[in-house]
Amino acid sequence: MIPDDRRYTAEHEWAQPTGTGHVVRIGITAYAQESLGDIVYVSLPEVGDSLEVGQSFGEVESTKSVSDLYAPVAGTVTARNEALSANPELVNADPFGAGWVVEIDAADAAAVEGLLDAAAYGEIIGSG
Numbered sequence: 001m002i003p004d005d006r007r008y009t010a011e012h013e014w015a016q017p018t019g020t021g022h023v024v025r026i027g028i029t030a031y032a033q034e035s036l037g038d039i040v041y042v043s044l045p046e047v048g049d050s051l052e053v054g055q056s057f058g059e060v061e062s063t064k065s066v067s068d069l070y071a072p073v074a075g076t077v078t079a080r081n082e083a084l085s086a087n088p089e090l091v092n093a094d095p096f097g098a099g100w101v102v103e104i105d106a107a108d109a110a111a112v113e114g115l116l117d118a119a120a121y122g123e124i125i126g127s128g
Contacts, residue, residue, distance in 0.1 A: 007115035036062035
């Protein structure tokens with residue numbers, strides 16, 4: 001099931017406005033974490049880092065491989081999920097909830113709307 005309360009990228013990140021200003025919560029999709037396997041480490045950017053659309057801002061390391069994380073929107077990192085340092089498996093257990101990665105204060109509040117909706121993302125991964 002692909003939640004329809006957020007937007008997606010072809011690189012398997014999700015973006016969800018938090019309702020606080022232009023802050024957008026970012027994570028990886030269930031499809032991405034299933035493809036990666038057991039997550040053993042998540043590299044996070046620093047709060048205050050400035051990101052451009054498509055820029056790599058961290059990595060997810062699994063027992064199978066290492067994958068880059070890409071910013072779906074431009075902006076400044078306002079929070080990072082510190083729980084992932086001790087419990088990277090949260091990404092596997094709850095990729096759309098407790099396994100979120102960062103929050104970004106988006107430079108363009110409308111940028112999220114330009115991303116893929118759940119149906120379009122489903123077509124990319126073959127479940128639409």
